[in-house]
Amino acid sequence: xxSIKIRTKRLDGKTQIRILIAHPMENGRNKxxxxxxxxxxxxxxxxxxxxxxxxxxxxxxxxxISKDPYFAFLLNGGAxxxxxxxxxxxxxxNTDTAEASIV
Amino acid sequence: MNCNRRTFIQQALVAGLQTGIFGGSxxxxxxxxATWLAEDFTPGPLSATLKHLYNDAAITQSEAITLKxxxxxxxxxxxxxxxxxxxxxxxxxxxxxxKNPTPLSGKFKLSPDLExxxxxxxxxxxxxxxxxxxxxxxxxxxxxxxxxVTIGGCGG
Numbered sequence: 001x002x003s004i005k006i007r008t009k010r011l012d013g014k015t016q017i018r019i020l021i022a023h024p025m026e027n028g029r030n031k032x033x034x035x036x037x038x039x040x041x042x043x044x045x046x047x048x049x050x051x052x053x054x055x056x057x058x059x060x061x062x063x064x065i066s067k068d069p070y071f072a073f074l075l076n077g078g079a080x081x082x083x084x085x086x087x088x089x090x091x092x093x094n095t096d097t098a099e100a101s102i103v
Numbered sequence: 104m105n106c107n108r109r110t111f112i113q114q115a116l117v118a119g120l121q122t123g124i125f126g127g128s129x130x131x132x133x134x135x136x137a138t139w140l141a142e143d144f145t146p147g148p149l150s151a152t153l154k155h156l157y158n159d160a161a162i163t164q165s166e167a168i169t170l171k172x173x174x175x176x177x178x179x180x181x182x183x184x185x186x187x188x189x190x191x192x193x194x195x196x197x198x199x200x201x202k203n204p205t206p207l208s209g210k211f212k213l214s215p216d217l218e219x220x221x222x223x224x225x226x227x228x229x230x231x232x233x234x235x236x237x238x239x240x241x242x243x244x245x246x247x248x249x250x251x252v253t254i255g256g257c258g259g
Contacts, residue, residue, distance in 0.1 A: 027204075046139050054214070055214060056213070056214040057212065058211075059209055059211040060139045060140070060209065061208070061209045062205050062207055062209065063144070063226075064208045064227075065208055065224070066180060066181045066224040069223065069224060070223065071221070071222060072185075072220075072221075073213075073217055073218075074217065074218035074220040075216060076218055077216065
């Protein structure tokens with residue numbers, strides 16, 4: 001089960017790409033309410049989006065992106081069946097990749 | 104002589120292959136562009152982050168940047184934001200929260216195929232200004248808006 005959900009929607013020759021990732025995005029400042037211990041930082045550092053194997057977005061993120069981050073971008077063009085590939089890497093070295101076709 | 108020649112050719116082939124591989128990986132990192140730097144996300148005042156990122160370059164305030172975000176956020180843990188602009192040739196959009204311990208929230212490098220629109224959800228520790236900096240044709244433009252936070256998002 002991938003942590004990434006990708007939704008695309010074509011609007012007037014443009015394609016909206018919406019990305020939802022399941023991730024705790026802990027910034028390392030919060031305390032566990034029960035134990036009072038600091039929860040170690042665990043957040044996505046890099047997010048990249050490819051459109052038919054071309055990089056269209058590469059972003060550096062910090063711990064101040066909300067839990068289960070959501071992003072939306074607008075691609076100029078984009079045809080039915082084009083591949084959108086999203087991948088992320090977090091500060092603990094975990095990665096995930098998902099691919100979807102534009103509908 | 105023959106033997107030497109053979110080993111020489113073999114070594115040359117191996118060397119060629121290696122440079123090919125390394126050259127390839129170098130190119131790959133260049134296209135990937137995202138090189139996450141811890142310094143960008145160092146906790147500290149906004150001015151220090153801006154200085155590090157943009158090296159004291161002039162940042163013009165621009166009406167061409169639209170920030171869509173609530174004036175009052177009930178929950179600072181999830182503040183939806185949309186940055187859009189009518190500026191041409193936008194290569195980079197960055198989002199900052201002035202009073203967060205780490206001011207930089209995210210930095211997005213956009214290819215020319217993309218419309219300059221970025222939506223995300225950010226955390227805000229307290230009532231603060233949210234700043235967006237757009238790089239267009241190598242020049243920097245900014246816009247900001249204050250968001251009142253009734254419950255902080257970073258204090259737990």
